[in-house]
Amino acid sequence: MTIPTDPRSLLYRADQLDPETAKALARETLSRCDDGELFLQFTASESFAFDDGRLRSADYSREAGFGLRGVSGETTGFAHANEISAAAIRRAGETLSLLDTTKSPLAPAPAATNRHLYTDASPLDGVEFARKVALLEKIDAAARARDPRVKQVTASLAGSWSVVEIVRPDGFVATDVRPLVRLNVAIVAESNGRRETGSFGMGGRRLYDEVMDEASWNRAIDEALRQALTNLESVPAPAGVCPVLLGPGWCGVLLHEAVGHGLEGDFNRKGTSAFSGRIGERVAAPGVTVVDDGSITDRRGSLTIDDEGTPTRENVLIEDGILKGYIHDRLNARLMGVEPTGNGRRQSYAHAPMPRMTNTFMRSGKDDPAELMGRMKDGIYATSFGGGQVDIVSGKFVFSCTEAYKVENGKVVAPIKGATLIGDGPTALTKVIGIGNDMALDEGIGTCGKGGQSVPAGVGQPSLLIEGLTVGGTG
Template sequence: MSALDPRRFLYRDALDPDEARRLAARHLSACDDGELYLQYTASEAFAFDDGRLKTADYNTASGFGLRGVTGETTAFSHANEISAAAIDRAAATLSLLDPAKGPAAAAPQRTNQAMYGAADPLSLVPFAEKVALCQQVDAAARARDPRVAQVSVSLAGSWSVVEIVRPDGFMATDVRPLVRLNVQIVAEQNGRRETGYHGLGGRYLYDRLFRPEEWSRAIDMALAQALTNLESVAAPAGEMPVVLGPGWCGVLLHEAVGHGLEGDFNRKGSSAFSGRIGERVAAPGVTVIDEGAIGERRGSLTIDDEGTPTGRTVLIEDGILKGYLQDRLNARLMGMEPTGNGRRESFAHAPMPRMTNTFMLGGQDDPDELITRVPNGIYAKSFGGGQVDITSGKFVFSCTEAYRIENGKVGAPIKGATLIGDGPTVLTRVKGIGNDLSLDEGIGICGKGGQSVPAGVGQPSLLIDGITVGGTAA
């Protein structure tokens, strides 16, 4: 194997591609579906805090996951040793499955479309230059404003090589870069301290993050949020109209609606959207998309972790439920097609239906005009953490930057606001959709079933005529 072939990290002395094919055929041919999943990952992280480098980590990991599926039953085993002997030992788990009763599932379709380059971001930039960038960002942030009391900068990257080997001889390879820069600033004024944050990243090389205009913008955004929060007053409480800002506020859509549209929850009948395809589930004009085939986006994949090419899946169109996000298992059991959403955290995890980049399409409304429609409410510009119950769709989200709306104008910033509601209801209360669709800047992490994967979100400005706001003022 060529010294330039990324697969050299998967196939060394203990295994070669031909043997991988033979092992997959030998152990999985009696199953309805399944694959041998090989992975090598290198990752690093730098944390610069209080003017000095606090941590610098570098890790590599490799291994395989062997999965067999018969009917609704999955047998899965994994190991961090890529060898024929280890795969043979792992195959003992497959004996727990009943023999397949029907024809084996067809292999995924192929495509030559790549969503990102294959170069390794970690090896292209020396260690000292990465530390110097963190130091430069820290110094620049402190020089921005005398109220800056603390700066935290983190830089992270990973490079992963995966190969999916099926019993029918199908093999697919993907090489996945991922980088991210985070800036957090604590500002102090008159004894009060508040925090601001901004991050950016995607499936590209570090060189983009090293551009002064990029990291300077991250500083500006984090500082502006911290200074705004220094002026914040107690948030109001009660049910009121809410205008959501574009971009990152799509995380509410992701949590409150997106998870409920994943195939496994709907096959099992545990989602608020189960059995409702063709029904109106949202206000007219609401169209929700999941698209893993957007170049260099954090949530994008050339192929998912089952070998299915990603694409554009319309989930809700003009308020009507059109489909679900599917991996191979749930699609087969529901009589649907896989959508390229079978994802796993690593070789040590079995795939499940997950979102990639999930967003609502823009509308025709002027975002500023949406605010003029609200006599008394709030404008939420950015969110922090949130929680959602998949069965009911109920959610709670905390706002990291929000403002009062009074007499149709944006007023004072507020602190301590939380949005409380349920996804299905919120979708029906959308009364205005801005023409300013934007995606987040590449910071999303999605958790489900104990697994975390990178994801993207997005939306235009939205006017929702009633959400319960939890605050600290009457």
């Protein structure tokens, strides 16, 4: 795909819609609403999967459309179409006439910003097809050459490039161009009739150059192989209540799921979160500071502006164990009498925005990670999670460990298999007894689901020692 000099030309065509007409239509269709916007989007995406020694799939798609949203009080009217034209937008505006509106002053527009957190260039356009396929072939061959126990290799590469424009009835217009890439490697190793899997991925809002760099993809192979070979040596996980040390980085997915969703504004406005009405109260152990920050350069969960046009920012949600605030889209912020925090997100033009996390993490503490492990006489050290289930309202969770170890007298004694961590986020926060000085963000592979929508997200944390989590095991 050849990228035009002006990406907005992918949204506007002279025979369908121009920028001035878009502003006029937003003003016309949303004139009786408290808030709302016309959201225009063009997206090009591709994915490649190399499995079992051959290219299994190579997909490419382009899509464009709009979403028209009007808000009146707590009620939202929303219509969308995969055709960006004045006629289609007018038809969508008829849906909003069904809103029961009592005209209030239009909510103020977001603040404008001219910052750029990532490149405008398209990753899809920068590397030719043959090089992408050749990379996956190299990964497959290199992984198999690493160790004779490697029996299967799966490598995948994915990228997207999206142009969005938010047009409000007050004339406010904001545009963002969003790249996203991801590389994943999974390895199955076999020894003595036993097979185990290891995986590793990386990505972010950048071009392919970084993930296609030889050092990067070799690191992905090394980590996936290390995990697979470690799991080959694993013993059945013990069951019971014990201290758990969580490793830095990706283990923050537990914090994201078990705590982060409970800090989103919609649940708290409705009073259905375990954190509802608790601003200013202690909700976590001293030293626990939780942040959501969508303004970190090049991160997978970052956005220059959210999907309502609000600039993203650092939001301190819990500070030294005290609940300081929630994350908000415009609707929930207005109804709760606070400012939007830059967390109004949507999967695509076909979805209405809702409050969602961006990059959510716990800040570093002062403890030496080795000293934290040394405190455990009998416990579990978890470094990577796979699937899990979470009740967003209560924060109750069940997470399976894809890499974990049995610890005795402060030392790792064996990798374990089949361990699950069981608990609830609000209680787990109060049981934190050690916070490492090694905070790390994940490698850029997270995807968050809520209300039927999926969006890219980042997680992170330092090493974290939690007293008395329930471990479900197989031994």
